Amino acid sequence: MTPCAVTTGFFTLGKCGQMAVAGCPACGRAVCADHLADGGLCPECAAARNRFGHPSAAAAARRRVYRQRQAQYYGDTVYYSSFDDYDRAAFEPGAAADQDYLDDGDDALVDS
Amino acid sequence: MHRAAYLAFDRFPSAKGSAVHIRHMAAELFDRYGGGLLCVLGGGELPAYQREGAVEIVRFTDVVPNLLDRAGAFSRWAADRLAPHRDTLEICHVRDPWGALPALSTGARLVYEANGLPSIELPYHWPLAAPSTLAKIRELEEHCLQEADAVVVPSRVILKAVADRGAEPDRVHLVPNGADPVPADVPRPPTAPGRYVIYVGALQPWQGVDVLLRAFARLADLTDLTLVVCSSVSPARARPLRRLAERLGVRIRWEHQLPHADVAAWLAHAELSVAPLTAGPRNLDQGCSPIKVWESMAAGTAVVASDLPVIREVLGDHGRLVPPDRPAELARAIRVLLEYPDACRDLGERARRHVEDGFTWKHARARLAGVYDRVEAH
Numbered sequence: 212m213t214p215c216a217v218t219t220g221f222f223t224l225g226k227c228g229q230m231a232v233a234g235c236p237a238c239g240r241a242v243c244a245d246h247l248a249d250g251g252l253c254p255e256c257a258a259a260r261n262r263f264g265h266p267s268a269a270a271a272a273r274r275r276v277y278r279q280r281q282a283q284y285y286g287d288t289v290y291y292s293s294f295d296d297y298d299r300a301a302f303e304p305g306a307a308a309d310q311d312y313l314d315d316g317d318d319a320l321v322d323s
Numbered sequence: 324m325h326r327a328a329y330l331a332f333d334r335f336p337s338a339k340g341s342a343v344h345i346r347h348m349a350a351e352l353f354d355r356y357g358g359g360l361l362c363v364l365g366g367g368e369l370p371a372y373q374r375e376g377a378v379e380i381v382r383f384t385d386v387v388p389n390l391l392d393r394a395g396a397f398s399r400w401a402a403d404r405l406a407p408h409r410d411t412l413e414i415c416h417v418r419d420p421w422g423a424l425p426a427l428s429t430g431a432r433l434v435y436e437a438n439g440l441p442s443i444e445l446p447y448h449w450p451l452a453a454p455s456t457l458a459k460i461r462e463l464e465e466h467c468l469q470e471a472d473a474v475v476v477p478s479r480v481i482l483k484a485v486a487d488r489g490a491e492p493d494r495v496h497l498v499p500n501g502a503d504p505v506p507a508d509v510p511r512p513p514t515a516p517g518r519y520v521i522y523v524g525a526l527q528p529w530q531g532v533d534v535l536l537r538a539f540a541r542l543a544d545l546t547d548l549t550l551v552v553c554s555s556v557s558p559a560r561a562r563p564l565r566r567l568a569e570r571l572g573v574r575i576r577w578e579h580q581l582p583h584a585d586v587a588a589w590l591a592h593a594e595l596s597v598a599p600l601t602a603g604p605r606n607l608d609q610g611c612s613p614i615k616v617w618e619s620m621a622a623g624t625a626v627v628a629s630d631l632p633v634i635r636e637v638l639g640d641h642g643r644l645v646p647p648d649r650p651a652e653l654a655r656a657i658r659v660l661l662e663y664p665d666a667c668r669d670l671g672e673r674a675r676r677h678v679e680d681g682f683t684w685k686h687a688r689a690r691l692a693g694v695y696d697r698v699e700a701h
Contacts (some may be wrong), residue, residue, distance in 0.1 A: 316501075
């Protein structure tokens with residue numbers, strides 16, 4: 212039996228492990244009947260189907276659109292659009308405090 | 324279509340206290356609204372998309388090196404994820420301004436859980452951030468806190484900080500963190516040393532682990548005693564502290580990124596648990612509700628912790644308080660408690676009862692449910 216390789220669980224993650232009925236045509240992993248999504252894809256590939264391109268390029272485009280949209284929404288140009296290059300320079304990867312001290316990633320902003 | 328969404332600019336799940344917190348708070352939200360959408364950070368082995376019953380989990384996986392840009396990209400991404408549910412969304416629960424902005428744009432009610440304030444915490448990681456930049460971030464926080472239908476805080480110190488940022492006092496609710504009681508017969512971890520004092524948590528500078536190492540160096544005469552550090556971060560991140568421990572000649576055992584369930588056993592069999600938080604702006608002005616202290620209390624292990632307002636709130640009379648940033652004082656307190664094991668056991672038992680009587684996650688979830696009731700009633 213080939214076990215289903217889709218990751219499941221809310222806090223404790225594991226592999227599904229049920230009998231696979233198909234292989235995802237995009238990533239090749241084995242998928243059981245419960246996890247088979249539209250087009251015979253695994254859930255992750257199905258969710259990512261409409262997203263492609265270089266991630267950073269996509270982020271840049273999203274940022275631009277988002278800033279414009281948010282600024283319009285709030286009726287002013289404060290918030291994200293107000294962060295200029297000077298503000299952003301302090302948050303480049305090399306500008307972090309002693310990297311070894313950082314948490315699981317420098318995205319760990321608010322750690323309770 | 325979902326009625327509820329929980330957004331966090333945090334990786335989930337992870338070994339950190341914040342993940343334990345998200346787990347319980349999100350569970351209350353999703354139980355109440357029959358499922359929902361969880362938008363969190365991904366990375367590592369975490370799948371970008373998961374469906375668990377009625378709960379949909381989506382993870383932000385884009386690689387955006389600059390933190391501010393990443394936060395902006397997360398907001399935009401989250402706005403896209405929320406867009407299909409605009410008509411049905413009744414409530415959004417967020418933990419930071421990066422999640423709050425897209426949530427506000429949906430028109431759903433907003434519950435802002437303020438466990439930390441980026442304008443205070445960011446300078447620790449990003450010392451080059453200019454005061455003008457932090458002022459802009461503070462402005463962003465103020466906007467989100469003022470617009471929120473309810474603000475949930477885990478301690479009175481942070482309650483004051485959010486009030487200073489313009490959150491209306493009658494909309495701010497105190498929901499302290501909690502911990503689940505550890506069964507009395509939990510087996511001893513097979514690799515545990517004979518007698519040990521334990522530290523559990525992350526290793527950021529404000530945690531004061533360096534103070535603990537220096538204190539432990541003063542206990543070198545207690546040759547049967549080991550310090551166990553259960554770090555929620557990887558060995559590579561612990562390197563400077565490992566070097567410090569070597570230099571001080573401390574008998575120490577490092578355990579990295581243990582599964583949450585295993586940490587309870589380590590805590591329960593320790594002689595003492597130490598929370599040596601430092602007296603910096605992060606702990607004094609912003610505040611916190613350290614899960615390491617709650618979990619030590621729930622395990623029935625006596626706690627020695629820094630005498631800070633946030634710790635007094637959690638520990639009260641059920642632990643031993645020492646002046647922060649003072650290795651000699653900390654060492655003395657540990658030594659005295661080890662000399663009187665009966666008093667130490669008694670302290671641990673009282674702490675455990677205190678948690679059981681009012682501060683388990685079940686209690687925290689009930690308090691949160693009360694907040695949702697009020698938000699819905701308005």
